[in-house]
Amino acid sequence: MRIGIDFGTSYSAAGAVIDGRLQLIRFGDDHQFRTTVFFPLRMPDVAQFELTEALSEQVRVLVAGAKRDQTQEQARVQRLREEAMRQPAHARAQALALVPTARKQSDFEIQRAAVVAVRRQWAADQIRQAMTAGADVDNALYGDEAVEAYMASGTGHLVVSPKSMLGYKLEGNARETLLRIATQLLSHIRTKASAQLGTQVRAAVMGRPVRFRSSMKEAGSAQALEILTDAAYAAGFDAIDFLEEPAAAAYGYHRELAAPSRTLILDIGGGTTDIALADVGGPSAAPVIHGSWGDPVGGTDVDIELSMRGVMALFGKGITPTAVHRYYEASTVHDLERQNNFRQASFKHVDAPYGPRLERLKLPGHTVRLNRAVERAKIGLSEQDQVGVELDYIEPGLRAQLDQTRLQDAASPFLRHLGELMRRAKADLSVEPDSVYLTGGMSRSPYVPAAAREIFPGAKIVTGDASLGVVAGLAHAAGA
Incomplete structure (x- = not known):
């Protein structure tokens, strides 16, 4: 069984074609989930505290120090009392009133206070170690549930839009951390899909932007694909293929048209804006992709x-x-x-x-x-x-x-990038498209179709499914 996966910057979704019909995977009550994961911390249980030899030594040190401090304090108070008694009779009462009372603690009280202090320090150390060691990956939460849990707990790790970081230079163990996060998300998708479809899902076609957000240009895209591939295999997939997201949207739109049309696919997501020119519709089994363009800007x-x-x-x-x-x-x-x-x-x-x-x-x-x-x-x-x-x-x-x-x-910088990208695509075209097909979350914004009409005044503007246009196409591509 091969499924399509839209691993998005803001939202992720999955689907499959079963007996010629599209079946989208449900995540809770919806067909997509926010691409956010929350890893709670394994917090220490104070009831598990035991006085090991090392901790007992800490108690002995504290007891010895407390007894020494108590002896010194009693000696100081005694000196103050003796000095007060040497005052003239008329000033003696006032001087004695200023002498503090030094209560002598029993050995049991000193011992108990030392144990409490050691237990408190042990719990603090356990919390620090848990935070340093990282997350409880076995109890990860996803989507809006992840955000709510993070805000309620005030601890743990919340990772928003890990896709946005895949193409950047990753220092230290950042690559391993990001790989683990991507693995968790893809494992979540595979588990949900397997349960809903009633079979173990082991293969997928995953969407990818034309250009990933990156600080390393082409090397960043290569790194992003490498991490996603490693994560897919770690998540239990045996085979993974990638399809550019606007090309995937063309697969979905292709099945909606009876007559052939040369269409510019405009996919505007949370992190990237991608364009593909495709021949869609008609009797052919799949769309024909003539070219693609992309910029790492989005919602x-x-x-x-x-x-x-x-x-x-x-x-x-x-x-x-x-x-x-x-x-x-x-x-x-x-x-x-x-x-x-x-x-x-x-x-x-x-x-x-x-x-x-x-x-x-x-x-x-x-x-x-x-x-x-x-x-x-x-x-x-x-x-x-x-x-x-x-x-x-x-x-x-x-x-x-x-x-x-x-x-x-606020949208003006994005619209400037969008206009430049569409003009770049238009300059590469030999003929004008018959239509412009809009998909991706940002396609809902009224200024997006307005920008498309300005650049392609002769094309028909077609509003596709903003949320699920890409995943539907990926599912059809996976089933081809």
């Missing part, structure tokens, strides 16, 4: 800009001397290094109310909560004139008001 870039331009003023951006990159670090939830840098920064020197607000934003889950609210506002502004972003977890009554003008401003 998450609009989310970040909307946060920067519409929300971060409430945290002092443009008002206090706080460096602008700190606000980018807070807004970029899929970048673990930036998130870590933000959490390690101190804003106690920043004037109120902005410093306290930034300190609150550093608390576990709060940057993710803000990012989700901004993303919802972006989606809401596709249909509404104004949307509020509630920030009462930062400060009671704190609220940002976003409108269409603010969204258009």
